Amino acid sequence: xxxxxxxxxxxxxSGLETQSARLRIVAENMANAQSTxxxxxxxxxxxxxxxxxxxxxxxxxxxxxxxxxxxxxxTPFRIEHDPGSPAADSKGxxxxxxxxxxxxxxxxREANRSYEANLQVIKQANSLSSSTIDLLRNSS
Amino acid sequence: MIPALSLxxxxxxxxxxxxxxxxxxxxxxxxxxxxxxxxxxxQVGEAIDTLxxxxxxxxxxxxxxxxxxxxxxxxxSAERSLQTVVAIRDKIVSAYQSISQMAI
Numbered sequence: 475x476x477x478x479x480x481x482x483x484x485x486x487x488s489g490l491e492t493q494s495a496r497l498r499i500v501a502e503n504m505a506n507a508q509s510t511x512x513x514x515x516x517x518x519x520x521x522x523x524x525x526x527x528x529x530x531x532x533x534x535x536x537x538x539x540x541x542x543x544x545x546x547x548x549t550p551f552r553i554e555h556d557p558g559s560p561a562a563d564s565k566g567x568x569x570x571x572x573x574x575x576x577x578x579x580x581x582x583r584e585a586n587r588s589y590e591a592n593l594q595v596i597k598q599a600n601s602l603s604s605s606t607i608d609l610l611r612n613s614s
Numbered sequence: 615m616i617p618a619l620s621l622x623x624x625x626x627x628x629x630x631x632x633x634x635x636x637x638x639x640x641x642x643x644x645x646x647x648x649x650x651x652x653x654x655x656x657q658v659g660e661a662i663d664t665l666x667x668x669x670x671x672x673x674x675x676x677x678x679x680x681x682x683x684x685x686x687x688x689x690x691s692a693e694r695s696l697q698t699v700v701a702i703r704d705k706i707v708s709a710y711q712s713i714s715q716m717a718i
Contacts, residue, residue: 480691487687494683596690603694610701 479606481536482599488538489592492526495541496585499524500578507573515563519571521547547572658702661695668692 499522509519527542549572557566671688674680 480694483687483690487683490683491681494681596687600690600694604697607694607697607701611704 479599479603481534483596484531484534485536485538486592486595486599488529488540490589490596492539492541493585493589493592496524497582497589499544500582500585503573504575504578504582507571507575507578509571510559510561510568512561514561515569516561518551518561518569519573520551521549521571521573523547658699661699664695665692 503521506519510516511518523545525542525545526539528537529540530536531538551572552570554568554570555566556562556568559568562568668688668691671680671685675682675685
């Protein structure tokens with residue numbers, strides 16, 4: 475595909491897919507913000523992190539974006555004293571996930587903005603392409 | 615929309631149109647007209663591939679196997695191909711008509 479407008483749409487579309495995957499990770503983190511471990515003293519849900527990398531598309535020769543790795547955040551877990559919880563250890567301490575809601579909100583907002591930016595690129599490229607084709611159509 | 619895409623695809627797949635138009639346009643006196651039209655219709659073949667991939671992406675999206683983004687990208691690409699093909703066809707037909715209505 476030599477068409478630069480088509481290539482722009484393809485690139486922005488890969489951006490949409492990665493940002494929606496990032497949104498999914500944020501959703502997992504937020505939903506599991508209170509998930510404790512399966513048994514007494516076990517580790518709870520660990521916050522997931524997502525990194526991106528560029529990927530050369532062989533067919534078109536452009537740099538797309540893709541998910542590089544979905545990793546695990548190694549910051550220490552929060553510990554609360556709650557002897558009644560099934561996940562409490564022998565001393566009554568419960569490990570809670572290392573999810574920080576404010577950080578997740580910031581990440582969510584960033585994913586949202588990035589998604590909108592890519593959408594805008596697609597809209598713009600599509601309208602440019604349409605008006606270029608209309609040039610052929612109307613000049614008869 | 616999907617039947618419409620298939621319809622246009624099969625329209626350009628018919629040999630009648632692809633043969634009739636270059637033959638009709640050649641009396642215009644342009645020496646290279648034949649090869650140019652062949653080139654155009656070879657590219658129409660590629661456009662049909664784009665339409666087909668748009669259709670299959672739309673169907674796999676309906677089945678839940680493809681992301682919305684992928685479906686939208688494929689269908690938009692098919693739409694752009696279709697617009698280009700239709701614009702070129704209109705151009706060819708209007709060229710044919712202006713030749714056939716020429717006062718002798």
